[in-house]
Amino acid sequence: MKPVELLAPAGDWESLRAAVANGADAVYFGVDKYNARVRAKNFRVEELADVMAYLHKYNVRGYVTFNILVFEDELEEAKRLVEACIDAGVDALIVQDMGLVKLIREISPDFPIHGSTQMTITSPEAVEFLEPYNLEVVVLGRENNLTHIKKIAEKTNVPLEVFVHGALCVSYSGQCLTSEMWGGRSANRGECAQACRLPYDLIVDGKKKEMGNVAYLLSPKDLAAIDLVPELIEAGVSTFKIEGRLKSPEYVANVVSKYRKAIDEYFAGRDYKPSEEEIRELQQSFSRGFTHGFLKGTNNKQLVDGTFPKSRGVFLGTVKKVLKDAVLCELQAPLKRGDGIVFDAGRPEEKEEGGRVYDLRKNGKKIEGEVSSGLVEIVPGRHDVNLTRVHVGDRIWKTSDQELDRRLRKTFETEQPYKLFPLTVHVSGELGKPLVSTWHDETTGHSVTVQSQELLQQAYKRPLTSDYVKEQFGRLGGTIFELRELSATFTGDLILPVKELNRMRREAVAQLIELRQCPRRYEKRKVEVTINKQPKQKAINPNLIALCRTMEQIEAACHTDVDFIYADFEFTTDYPKAVQAARQAGKPIALATPRIHMPGENGILKGILKAEPDAILVRSLGAVQYYTSQAIDQTLIGDFSLNIANHLAVELFLSRGLDRITPSYDLNIQQMIDLLEAVPTEKIEIVIHQHLPMFHTEHCVYCTFLSEGTDFTNCGRPCEKHRVSLRDRIGMLHPVRVDIGCRNTVYNAIEQSGAEYLPNFLELGVRSYRIEFLEENANKVEEVITLYREALEGKRSGTSVWRTLKAINQLGVTRGQLVKK
Structure with missing residues (x-):
């Protein structure tokens, strides 16, 4: 069995050293602004060579995260960062953007690329889609369970990387648009605002469901799979x-x-x-409560606690009694003086009482040392906690442990290697010549030869022996090496001063370390990021497309002059009805795939083909691969969820069989224009009106809060009987809808319109415009289609459309992410 790589995060130099000192095989880190954690300290391009030299000294690999979308005006800078990583000998780039994958391969055919979890790779077909680009590793979605992982591993030779510990995103990585919608801080650009950690009210069929102190409906616990290590290895995981x-x-x-x-x-x-x-120690460092996430399968009851959104640490117990200067608690975990605690009254959004433990008592008598159980009086620092705000029943959490932190810091404050690397040495010598030593680094395969500067002389007593040389050469304390074996060949009785042996040892070590720290070499070609701004002709007779989510909307759209209808139903088994209705009305129709494609779900994609639509709206890499690998007649339209943000990505997907693509929703108006100027706009489709799909998640709100069950097998299908929305802190109701895979999409409450930008798009030659409906009735469908048709024909201005929509919609309308920020 191949060794499993342990991959650690590093936001700064201290974390980098901590990872290396504690046994990481590899470290991933960001450089400057182009990574999915722009709030981390990150490293500068100028530090790359030093970072890689440090890591390679200890035989640790270094991966740079470039796991964001790249806009048109950033491609030149992106190229420079790629080249800097190649020059510094970085071991791989972790990449989300398929256009960036294309650029890297143009620059270097052998520089390693890792497919980020932001690519939403969740099926064997998605891995297969990436094969032409020779990715070294693929990071699977956090939603893949052990059975999925095993199925994917059986169908590919590409090493699979899986998250095993840390914070969980409630949304599929690469498919969360909430931060982009609400604050212009895209998760696909490393600026996640953590909207999932906010409180929401659950609105069921128009009424608030009372759930006590459960308010954090989308805030998952943290992943901890340490007890699943054997199962993950046996399922085929290569990197943890x-x-x-x-x-x-x-x-x-x-x-x-x-x-x-x-x-x-x-x-x-x-x-x-x-x-x-x-x-407990893992919980102490950071924990919102631990879960296996989805690794053991979907269990909606275990994924979300709902009562708090932040790290708590170790649960100590509840307050039994409030005394004058202390609280009484039945301890469930060890506690000692100096530990940090917080009192949890079930209102984490308010200021909570907490501080350091000043004393511990039993029956009023002071206790020395650590106490692990029993009825104990906890005395907090008198200036830390206002005990009048602490109540019986409040939960107590141990938030910090200074002794544990000190112990952990000791592991990386001095540069002690996690393990010593073995050396084998051969020495040989004869009278009147230098002593020759050849040192072999067994870990890296490097070898160096070091000769003595003094010549070997005749020994009249105590000549050199292999044991004596081994003793001198083995004095490697303070280095990263240990001498495993030494062999010697001497001709006659010879002698050499011990100081010369020591010099040879030091020189050999220095040379071996220098070899380790030399940058890895990759092929690098000179590539120009050329943007050929093609002359554009204003679009004539543009197409208007209506995406419908109910049969009522389909039938209403059939009565309009819309050019094309898309069906995007919760249950794809209803697709044949939609195709039949469109056929009867003489309208071409496309059917939408689910946004996620998991192992075993090809039957859904096959069913879409069986319904015989005119086109298919393709939403995942797996679905792209499934359809393009077959000889089908249907037009394939790539949707926004493919995250196409630059002309290189457009070229890649068109070359892979898509007929038209929809740009990412991460683009604002200027970025959209930059893209349109660089691509054949007849191949572009723009969503001009919609409720933005913000979260797309495996976590089912319906199952979790409206059912006693844990997943689709035992939940009783409340999604078929009820309609749920999430009400945010300012009172907006965000609809939650379910797809065929029981995944939830949370849609923005307010409709979004790009009507004011229609003149820009038409001038640039864009011919395909999509309106997306969510809950609208037939009258609203016809009204909205008429508005946009008039705008496309020049009978009404975009501003007029905007004003009319604002007047007829109760919540108004927003320009959404298109607004230039």
């Missing part, structure tokens, strides 16, 4: 990835060391189960 580039170096040291132990124990053939103390 730890989340946390915004976390402390102590967190990195803690988590890396625990998973290092679990992996090593497995390969040593020993059964390993993390102890209660080890789990």
Whole structure:
């Protein structure tokens, strides 16, 4: 069995050292602004060579995260960063943008690329789609369970990387548009505002469902799969990835060391189960409560706690009684003086009481040392906690442990290697010549030869022996090496001063380290990022497309002069009805695939073909691969979820069989114009009106809060009986809808219109415009289609459309992400 790579996060130098010192095989980190954690300290391009030299000294690989979308005006700068990574000998780039993949391969055919989880790779077909680009590793979606992982591993030779610890995104990575919609801070640009961690009211069929202090309906617990290490390895996982580039170096040291132990124990053939103390230490560094996420399958009841959105640490117990200067608690975990605590009254959005433990007492008598259980009086610092705000029943959490932090810091404050690397040495010598030593680094395969500067002389007593030389050459303390074996060939009795042997040892070590730190070499071609701005002709007779989500909307659209109808139903089994209705009305129709494609779901894609639509709206890499690998007659339209943000990505997807593409919703108006100027606009389709799909998640709100079940097999299908919305802090109701895979999409409450930008798009030659409906009735469908048709024909201005929509919609209308920021 191949060794499993343990991959650690590093947001700064301290975290980098913590990862290396505690046994990481590889480290991933961001450089400047082009990564999915722009709030981390990150590293500068100028530091790349030093970072890689440090990592390679300890035989640790370094991966740079470039896991965001790249806009048209950034391609030149992106190219320079790619070239800098190649020059610095970076071991791989972690990439989301398919246009960037294309650019990297144009620059270098052999520079390693890792497909980011932001690519939303969740099926064997998605992995197969990436094969022409020779990706070294693919990072699977966090929603893939062990069965999925095994199925994917069986169908590919590409190494698979899986997240095993840290924060979980409630939305599929690469498919969350909430931050972009609400604040212009795109998760696809590393600026996630964590809207999933906010409180929401659950509105069921128009009425608020009372759920006590459960308000954080989209805030998942943290992933902890340390007890699943054997199952993950046996399922075919090649890399275990730890989340946390915004976390402390102590967190990195803690988590890396625990998973290092679990992996090593497995390969040593020993059964390993993390102890209660080890789990508590993991919780102490950062925890919103631990879960296996989706690795053991979907369990909506276990994924979300709902009562708090932030790290709590270790649960100690509840307040039994409030005393004059202390609280009484039945301890469920160890506690000592100096530990940090917080009192949880179930209102985490308010200021909570907390501070350091000043004393511990039992029956009024002070207790020395750590207490692990029993009825204990916890005395907080008198200036830390206002006990009048603490109540019986409040939960108590241990938020920090200074002793644990000190122990973790010791692991990386001094540069002690996690392990020593073995050397084998051969020495030979004869009278009157230098002593020749050849040193072999068994880990890297490097060898160096070092000769003595003094000549060997005749020994009259105590001549050189292999044991004596081994003793001198083996004095490698303070280095990263240990001498495993030494062989010697001497002709006669010879002698050399010990100081010369020591010099040879130091020189050999220096040369071997220098070899380790030399940048890896890759092929690099000179590439120009050329943007050929083609002359554009104003679009004549543009097409208007209506995407409908109900049969009522389909029938209403059939009564208009819309050019094309798309059906996007919760249940794709209803697609034949939509095709029949469109056929009867003489309208061409496209059917939309689900946004996610999992192993075993090809039957859904096959069913879409069986319904015989005129076109298919393709929403995932897996679906693109499934359809383009067959000889089908249908037109294939790539949707926004493919995250196409630059002309290179447009070229790539068109060359792979798509007939038309929809740009990413991350583009504002200027970025959209930049893209349109660089691509054949007859191949572009723009969504001009919609409720933006913000979260797309495996977590089912219906199952979690309207059912006693845990997943689709036992939930009773409340989604078929009820309509749910999430009400945010300013009172907006965001509809939650379910797809055929029981995944939820949370849509923005307010409709979005790009009507005011229609003149720009028409001038640039865009011929295809899409309106998307969500809950509109037949009259509203016809009214909106008429408005946009008049605008496309020049009978009404975009501003007029905007004003009319604002007047007829109760919540008004927004320009959404298109507004230039």
